[in-house]
Amino acid sequence: MSFGLVNVPVRLFSATENHDVQFRQVHEKDGGRIKYQRVCAIDGEEVPYSDIAKGYEAADGQMVVLTDEDMKSLPTRSTKEISIEKFVPSEQIDPLLFDKSYYLEPDKTGLKPYVLLRDALEKADRMALVTVSVRSRMTLAVLRVRDGVIVLQTLLWADEVRTPEFESLSEETHATAKELAMASSLVDSLSGDYEPEEFEDDYAEAVTALVATKIEGGELTETPDATGEETEVVDLLAALQRSVDKAKAAKGGSGTSDASGAQSTTTGDGTSAKKAAKKTSTTTAATTKAAAKKSTTKKAATKKAATKKAATKKAS
Template sequence: MARPIWTGTLSFGLLNVPVSLMPGERSVDLHFRMLDSRSNTPIRYERVNAETGEEVPWKEIVKAFEYEKGSYVILEPEDIKSAASEGREAVEVEAFVDKDSIGPEYFEKPYVLVPGKKAEKGYVLFRETLKRTGKVGIARVVIRTREYLSAVMPKGDALMLMLLRYPQELVDAGDYKIPEGAASKHRISPKEMQMAEQLIDSMSGDWVPDDYRDEFRSRLRKVIEKRLKSKGVVKPPADDEADMPENATTNVVDFMALLQKSLASKKRTPAKRELAKSTRKVAAKKASVAKKVTAKRASKKRAPARSAG
């Protein structure tokens, strides 16, 4: 179960409804790791000083605004908090507008407002009033120190909070070269227009969101599963293993194997047992590598030196 972003109130006028702000979307992306192709080890991003190249710990990092090239003004956490509105845990509705008056370009991210205990009456009152009037509430809300413009609107039995973009964040379409004028100005004949309308009519239907899937992600997942089954994983060459540091094990391959087992069983694997197996495999592999390196070095010592000729 997702955790609330914050718990506060939804308010307009004198009506205050206790609510929790819950995520309205979930990430379904496939996340990849970047590896060093020479050793098959993960690449780590570090915070380094641009002048010295030394890593900077989090406690030494501050936020600053670059007002000129190379010139900064440092902001303290209190400075940023002071710029936010006082109602940090409140959705404060400032106005109501027609639901069709907000262009699609303004909508950015959805959240769900969930009523608190014994707050159902005020929640339903707000929801049903919005439905009857065809209005949405325009509100300000603070999420993780940043203040957003938002729209509160009904969706079935729920109240959705949609983050909105400010006009300053949008690019005016007039900044681009857009063809202007009527169809006749662009030599479009009435017959062509009629045929285009017939095509749209033949392809028209009801909007059913479940009919659409992220086909790229599905195909990519199949490619990954196929790659796992064929053992098409990247392993470091045997000759290069001697140069690998002790902590540069093949953990990536071991965890990919765990993923394959999970996909096959569609069950969560007991973490401790599988981690123990993984650790034993890594230890055995490291011992095997050390044995090969020792044997290789011994053979080099026994080999006679070549004469220059």
């Protein structure tokens, strides 16, 4: 994070997480998961991921196919710097522009300038307008202070905010003085402070309770092994391995590679938020491999038991 002539090494951590209830699409008859295939709309054939390119649909419906070389020619920014452009009054940033939020943790060597910037922002009641590279694309963001921590919040571009055009509101219609007085009285009667703990996601709680009730009542569906699922896992691991090999080849076989596709925004001393994502990806791959091995062992044990039972029956 560049603050004048001072560079502050920081690490980015996502400030929010999604707690929405996640459902799977399944076949009602047997509980099998619904899978989607990448199929060409022209010949109806399934298309492997390696043959899929980016396409831009023109206004007349024609498709422009963009190759990897075309994408490389586009302007990108891979800088590791969060550059402060200016300090703007907080009220000038419309909350509608806010996108994703990240906490900035200072490195031990940059603690003092970090605290200096934090305190300066709080005292001035301003936000720092910055440019930052996210996924190789430059975007605007602001730095503000929340609970003693500097928060980086990316912004939408101005043309990404829609202009409301409602014909019903175009007329010169206003409330009467009596109506406004009654509305003001209602506002006063319901006035109070925002207390987050007063509100709960009752939908998520209800779904959790419903699922628990069904489990306790034995309403579970035994789903058989999905056909071709093991092959898909092998293909995925193979694809990841090819990606790693390709990245190593591009670097001359030195260094480490990240095939997880995690965000690679890095700041200051080169540390980044994608380390946690890379660790999660490694753990997931190990878990998948262990599950596949366990499934294979279970099948072998079942087959062996069946053979033994048949032999016993024949002997009797």
